[in-house]
Amino acid sequence: MASEIRYPRVLLKVSGEALMGSQGFGIDVAVADRIASDIAEAHRLGVQVSVVVGGGNIFRGVAVASKGGDRVTGDHMGMLGTVINALALRTSLIKMGVDTIVLSAIAMPEICESFSQRSALAHQAAGRVVIFAGGTGNPFFTTDSAGALRAAEMGAAALFKGTQVDGIYSADPKKHPDAVRYDTLTHDEVLQKGLAVMDVAAVALSRENDIPIVVFSIHEKGEFAKILSGGGRATIVTE
Numbered sequence: 001m002a003s004e005i006r007y008p009r010v011l012l013k014v015s016g017e018a019l020m021g022s023q024g025f026g027i028d029v030a031v032a033d034r035i036a037s038d039i040a041e042a043h044r045l046g047v048q049v050s051v052v053v054g055g056g057n058i059f060r061g062v063a064v065a066s067k068g069g070d071r072v073t074g075d076h077m078g079m080l081g082t083v084i085n086a087l088a089l090r091t092s093l094i095k096m097g098v099d100t101i102v103l104s105a106i107a108m109p110e111i112c113e114s115f116s117q118r119s120a121l122a123h124q125a126a127g128r129v130v131i132f133a134g135g136t137g138n139p140f141f142t143t144d145s146a147g148a149l150r151a152a153e154m155g156a157a158a159l160f161k162g163t164q165v166d167g168i169y170s171a172d173p174k175k176h177p178d179a180v181r182y183d184t185l186t187h188d189e190v191l192q193k194g195l196a197v198m199d200v201a202a203v204a205l206s207r208e209n210d211i212p213i214v215v216f217s218i219h220e221k222g223e224f225a226k227i228l229s230g231g232g233r234a235t236i237v238t239e
């Protein structure tokens with residue numbers, strides 16, 4: 001029921017690293033199918049879902065730079081990784097009967113359509129799930145920033161970050177098991193406390209556009225729909 005839905009239009013950022021499952025690299029198709037089933041469930045609830053997919057399971061530009069390589073080339077490789085992930089996620093969604101389109105920030109017309117806000121909104125209005133590939137199309141950015149950017153362009157009511165942990169903690173819970181979890185925070189608190197679950201540019205852009213950020217575990221089946229319906233486990237960042 002549309003009236004029970006907390007956020008009628010959302011942008012979901014899917015962690016690239018989540019897609020590799022227990023493998024050390026690449027895409028575990030079973031995991032891609034599972035994440036797609038959560039997106040399909042939200043879509044069936046009547047929520048307009050668009051997706052930015054990460055690329056950390058394939059390549060990160062900083063890894064090249066840290067070994068003395070060229071950061072910009074590394075970031076180009078990272079952005080191409082996000083296109084591979086977007087195609088995998090589209091395959092999973094289409095298998096489930098969800099009409100899905102991939103729009104890339106970097107033109108590659110033989111493979112997918114290029115991004116424009118106009119076409120993205122038109123595809124969304126036609127009932128499709130839109131997957132944004134290629135991040136922002138610029139080096140030195142992240143797919144979290146791409147998520148915040150596309151959320152603003154699509155008029156999303158919230159930016160969902162589906163990640164490896166179930167919310168925002170006082171410190172990285174993977175390194176500090178005693179870290180305390182927050183149910184709610186403001187954008188300013190995330191920035192002032194230096195909570196590194198998302199990069200500063202993404203949080204600042206969301207703050208500027210008054211877009212709440214919802215951080216939840218992408219590994220919990222059904223959690224996305226639960227949160228959309230007003231329940232579930234997440235940290236919600238609002239003003």
Ligand SMILES: Nc1ncnc2c1ncn2[C@@H]1O[C@H](COP(=O)(O)OP(=O)(O)O)[C@@H](O)[C@H]1O
Binds near residue numbers: 165
């Ligand atoms: N304060 C914090 N609260 C929660 N997670 C944090 C925090 N600081 C760092 N992290 C780490 O940030 C990770 C998510 O960011 P990122 O590496 O960009 O992953 P993703 O692949 O989901 O984009 C989490 O898996 C977590 O280990």
Ligand SMILES: O=c1ccn([C@@H]2O[C@H](COP(=O)(O)OP(=O)(O)O)[C@@H](O)[C@H]2O)c(=O)[nH]1
Binds near residue numbers: 014015062141
């Ligand atoms: O706008 C962008 C988005 C991503 N990237 C590159 O693509 C990689 C993969 O994206 P990200 O690290 O955000 O993926 P995730 O952490 O979600 O797996 C990054 O490390 C960057 O090298 C980039 O250059 N510009």
